[in-house]
Amino acid sequence: MASSLTVPQAIQELKIAQARGHRDSNEIVRKGLFVLEQKNGLKMLGEDVWDFLEQMAVAALDIGQLELADDCIQRLAEQFPKSPRVEVLQGQRIEAKDLDMAIKYYETLLDADETNVAAWKRLISVLRQQNKMDRCISELTEFLDTFYSDLEGWLELADIYASVNLYTRSLQALSHALLLAPQNPFHTLHFAETAYTANDIPLAIRYFLRTTELCGDDSRGVARRAWFGVRLCTKHLTLHPDSPSESATKPMSTSSLNALGELATERLLAAYSSTSEKAVVPGRKEVLKLLGGSGTSR
Known part of the structure; x- marks a missing residue:
């Protein structure tokens, strides 16, 4: 020090x-x-x-x-x-020694007080660490039925489903997160990227666009990823206009897709060609080449 x-x-x-x-x-x-x-x-x-x-x-x-x-x-x-916060700290200390013992400890705390949020969350965390996914999902689902407004819980459930390739269920969990935090572009981007991974491209492009709306004029970070998502979606949908949508999202017209593709390319070229960002944007040359732009700044 x-x-x-x-x-x-x-x-x-x-x-x-x-x-x-x-x-x-x-x-x-x-x-x-x-x-x-x-x-x-x-x-x-x-x-x-x-x-x-x-x-x-x-x-x-x-x-x-x-x-x-x-x-x-x-x-x-x-x-x-007998402080619940201290009891959970004691549980975390037990976790460092024996996870099975920690599960029994948290179960004891919940038997005494079924509304002990911190103990319930730690139990779910330990179950996931031990890869006891069925019980982990069951506990987390029951927790969210009781504490619906717990945003972190819905994000955790979405992540768990995605980790076992259940992307439709992951999207369902994320939809609850969007209801709780509708103006957060990170969650909207997460939803769009999950929809893209699930191969629901018509749904993905709409949420990539929603993300750009929430980001406003910011051309960096989240907005850049969203515009890249729009670009990938327009390319895919142009080549495969009959792409299925499990969410039954209506397809866009060819003219709309072409216009959005051009707009996405324009926004990305502007972001990656900015002189002020040359040194901080990873993969700048590769992206410009992919988009058909030059490696030099405008």
Whole structure:
């Protein structure tokens, strides 16, 4: 730890990492140990000491510093006996030792309180780690029947279905995610790419286009991938106008496909030809060649 770092600075950086959901566990443990090693370090945290110990416990478990995790969890358990959050931390500690034992532990917690969301999610996570996919899907489906608005749960279910090549079911799960977060272009792009993988090209192109609408004038990142998806779809549908659609999405006219193909090519050429992006866009030359553009900037 740099000697120039002060305890207040370390505490502030840890708070920022926690607020933003950053999971750089090595860095969290380094800064946390720095605070712990200083005289009155914990006292300087005030009422934030418990959040600090929880953050440290999770990070220590991530990188295998089990003694440090045990110390943090023990302090929390002494302060908050029977706390559901602490009980789940204790479960994560058991996971580091024995996954089967962790499953039994989470089942015990859920027998005592069937609304224990954190324990239910950890149970689902462990089942997936052990590749017990049937029960994992069953538990997650039941969880979502109870807590419909859990966006992360629907995304997890979509990912699980996709991992076993059940793309239609993955799309069904993603459709719920879109209902919960209709303005999020990442989820719309995810839906479009899954539809493309499922070979429902008419459905995919409509959601690629929806993604470009949500991104506005942004020509980078998500929008670029969406326009590339539009380009692939228009090419496919032009060559195979009778492509089947399991979702029964109506096909576009040839004139619409041609216009969209030209627009997608134009947007991609503009994005990949931008002088300001030359150094940061991976595969720039290859994409320009594929699109029929030159490797030089305009």
